[in-house]
Amino acid sequence: MNEFLQAFVSLLAITNPIVAAPLFLGIVAGLPLDGKRRAARHAGLAVFAILAGAALGGRYVLELFGISLDAFRTAGGLVIILVGLEMLRGSPSMIQQDAASPEDPRDRIFVPFAMPLVAGPGAITTAITLSVTYPSRLYLPVIALIAAAGSALVLWATLHLALSRQRLVTPRVERIFTRFMGLILVAIGFQIGMLGIRDFFGLGGG
Template identity: 30%
Template sequence: MIELFISALVTFFVVIDPPGCAPIYASLTTGASAQARRSMAIRAVVVAAVILLVFALFGEKLLGALGISLDSFRIAGGIMLFLIALEMVFEKRTQRREERAKEVQASPEHEDVSVFPMAIPMLAGPGSIASVMLMMARSKGLEETLVVLGAMGVILVLSLFCLLAAGPLMRAVGPKVETVVTRLLGVILAALAAQFVIDGLKANFG
């Protein structure tokens, strides 16, 4: 149980990347009142939680309806997570997020950033959706399912804290420390992604 919780916690932390979302949120909400920033942060996390919960509970049935086996999804999800890991190691992910944030800032119709781009795709993007489905697939029984959901909940609460404390957090951490941590987490995610692919291949061809 503890191993599953730690594995799920690390996976969700790396993929959702709460500290990495903080500077983007800070830049997107520049000029907004403290109350507006707080309400948008809460709304973003709630929307992301609902999306991830839906895929956690019904994702496997959706795959079955489409005729996709869970092992095939493990392989595809593992490859997707590996690509995200490469972007983290080579600092491409942060660059892409910053470009997306600039696009949103340049569009006056996007005043409320809680749903887009914060909830989707920064918190509940393809990587986190794939991760929650893969982790749920590995869990057996109600207890393990609750452990995975609990780990996801912890990371979402941490994400909320990071968004609420985005300004002070960025001044405290600094860009250099953030870069080092991002690359280190990218290496860990690459190993987890490789394990997902190996599990899928073993199930298909073992």
């Protein structure tokens, strides 16, 4: 349970649904209410597909390039720390930022909103890191997949709530939530990174 909570909080913090909500509202501004709700559902599904794909295929990509799991855990922890430090400043990480596309709002739900604004390089790296940090005997990164599903569900719920309570998503709420989640990310990133260093150099007890 503790491993799942840590994985879930990591992905939830880095996808940052509170900050994503006003971006989503701007993208779907020209759509009818039914279209906005459908877009929120599609956004959640797209984010889950991206993160789940990273969790499932990330290990094989690392093996293809000859990168050890412990080394990637250390590097992934560093990325999470850097994202968290930027978020502590009260603004979304630049790793997750991209210019909005002038295309149809429904197209922008997938690019750039789902990727890279929400499930950007930082979130993808986190999903891969979690998949190698918490392996399963079933040869599936179960914890990472459940965390990805939970994060996508929270994103969908947040976007759905934002559509009916747009005034609640104020700049002040965004800044407070971003700083808090940034602190959580820094702590989790340090823990994952230190575990990677310990195992890479064989410093574990026993």
